[in-house]
Amino acid sequence: MAEAPDAATAWRWLLERKPGTRGFHDGETLFALVAAAHARPRLRALYPFPTHGTLKFLRSGPPFDGGDRDMPYVITAGPPYKVCTVHGGALGGGATLEEAVSLVVAHLPADL
Template sequence: MAEETVAEKTWRGMLEGRPDARRGEPAVIAAAYAEPRLRALYPFPSHGALTFHRNTQDPWSNDLPYIVGDAQSCIVYAPLHVGGMLGQSLTPREAAALVVAHLPDDCGAAFEGPWPPQDRRAG
């Protein structure tokens, strides 16, 4: 059996409510986890938002849409460098699906380490 990745451990800790896990809106976390493409990313709940990253250490990729909200109503925002809102007044499931719909085609599982990936760094 393969060892759990950092992203998998992070998701599991949040879903199980472990004391050492970051806290976020449970309904939003569960809805995002239900989406396989989001489940492969590194989740980072903070200040009412659930962000997703292509990597597991600071500095973060910060190039993916993210969700702000609770069990009743969510907003999906475009990546920080783009800005703007992609959708509002959404259920957590609708918000998670909208994030997936706006993921870049080359967005795969989170890699362990800081951003940018080693092979993309200059010299």
């Protein structure tokens, strides 16, 4: 599976559903979530990383260093759509994808 080299390319490939790339075969919920997240400039600056029923947001693209454990992510099963971090666990949920995205933005680390 091809990994996008940078955040802008990762977003573009997700929005285009580029075959052979991460997330291209996932369901409609992921693509609606990607569109909602892409509309937010703070999230658009991050590397979108769909994996195992989640949409994660990483500080940088490959190679991945695992230093994003404090970053919030959305679990795509829902509604409600849960927002979590690896370190902090559940942060809350949203009845809509837009609410979940707002919760992600509200819990982004201050150093971004």
